[in-house]
Amino acid sequence: MTSLTTLAQLILKNCEALDASCVARGIAVPSLDDLAYTPGSDVANHDPAVGEAIRTVTNAALQLLSTVRPTPLVLYSLALGGTVSAAAHVAAELHVAEALKESGEKGLHINDIAAKCKTDPLKLAPILRLLASHWVFKEVTPDVFANNRMSSLLDKGQSVEELQKYPESKYSKPSAGMAAGINHFGDETLKLSAHLYEALSDPDWTFSSASNKCAANKAFNTDLTLWKFYEQPEQRERYDRFKIMMASAEKFQAPDLISKSFDWMSLPKDAVVVDVGGGMGNISMLIAKANPELKVVCQDLPETIETGKGRWNGKEREGEASMIAAGRVSLQAYDFFSAQPIKNASVYFLKHVLHDWSDAASLEILRNIRAAAGPDTKLVVMDKVLPYTCLVSEDTDTTEVPGYMRPTLPAPLTNVGAASAGFPYTAAMQMLMIGNGQERTINHFVRLLKEAGWKLECVRQSDALAQNPSSLTAVPIPI
Ligand SMILES: C[S@@+](CC[C@H](N)C(=O)[O-])C[C@H]1O[C@@H](n2cnc3c(N)ncnc32)[C@H](O)[C@@H]1O
Structure with missing residues (x-):
């Protein structure tokens, strides 16, 4: 029988190995409250032993959480996952991370953030609070939010004013790849997810392998494949954003992937x-x-x-x-x-x-x-x-x-x-x-x-x- 402490011990043993690896690399274990993310500062690196320890901690921690929390609540939390995606999308589109950049760890009152981002503070507050509950932004004092390690990745590298004035070039800086991805997931992926059952339950589509009989076609009400849909002039922004996301995702792949793919x-x-x-x-x-x-x-x-x-x-x-x-x-x-x-x-x-x-x-x-x-x-x-x-x-x-x-x-x-x-x-x-x-x-x-x-x-x-x-x-x- 599995006791909770058995899982906790597995986490402990592997966390000790990860602590030791950080010491050996001369880096501090990063804090989620750090004001910004810097490449190379993660516990994760390309060392296979570190990767193995991280996977075990992740697995054991998730199994522990799913075991101790009330079962119906675990299921409901999973089913509500799309709300986090929607909240991250709004924060990235409204340039919240950029609005908070100047105020450092003190943060800004929600009314000031909303004024800079041209939106209603009563609507923005629950969005930022949901994200902060997942360590994306930090509520430093009641109604005051600051950037942190994760939210800093949403920063597209331009001022809020520039982004609002020239929305067509919002992904022009190299750091904007992450925001492009967040916005792609919060827009296309979320819309497609909401239409998956509709596509699967359409009697003419259920067993179809055609690439234009899937969730994307229901979501966008089109007969075109997603790629042809993207090529339409009015979809240019989405297509460009997708390409920027793909190009930035390549950077996360192992550098020797292609050289090792074949002799x-x-x-x-x-x-x-x-x-x-x-x-x-x-x-x-x-x-x-x-x-x-x-x-x-x-x-x-x-x-x-x-x-x-x-x-x-x-x-x-x-x-x-x-x-x-x-x-x-x-x-x-x-x-x-x-x-x-x-x-x-x-x-x-x-x-x-x-x-x-x-x-x-x-x-x-x-x-x-x-x-x-x-x-x-x-x-x-x-x-x-x-x-x-x-x-x-x-x-x-x-x-x-x-x-x-x-x-x-x-x-x-x-x-x-x-x-x-x-x-x-x-x-x-x-x-x-x-x-x-x-x-x-x-x-x-x-x-x-x-x-x-x-x-x-x-x-x-x-x-x-x-x-x-x-x-x-x-x-x-x-x-
Ligand atoms: C996901 S991308 C992969 C690109 C590249 N192999 C890589 O890994 O970076 C898929 C590619 O298939 C191409 N493609 C789609 N339909 C095609 C077709 N009928 N004939 C040739 N290429 C096609 C797309 O234009 C796109 O460049």
């Missing part, structure tokens, strides 16, 4: 790597820079390829422009639902592509590549490998994929997913809502690839809980 050195000189659905070519450039003997072709839809060509033209990007001039990187317009024009490439690389699509659509993409593949071709898929929330032992799971990291749990923990603090599962929900897409478990990948004529040869993972995308290498099999 690039094993390829012969002038081997062709096709980055299918490669966007504007960021990843193609990374591969080509690290492996100057390869020829990398980035394929994407015509509009994206055109934008990409402009992007690698400027003076500040001479390195990239010269790789294009030398033919090391090229950009090619191509729709991956049609026949693949490059035959027998050494590698077809698909990063963050398949998760956007249902199984039916993914099979089409994979089969088009399979038809172009030669006997020595490798397929590299980079996506999350979604962990099961239950523990799977080697005895019960017969999947044998070299490199697959089976999650483990110290007793008395019972929920693998809790250690991830939800992240891969919320991503899976987003994929479902934006286009009937899927984040997939290892067995799901094995099945899907096999059906398209590929055998999953190995997987490279930096962690077992999908905090980073994994890289799956497959080889063609007879169809």
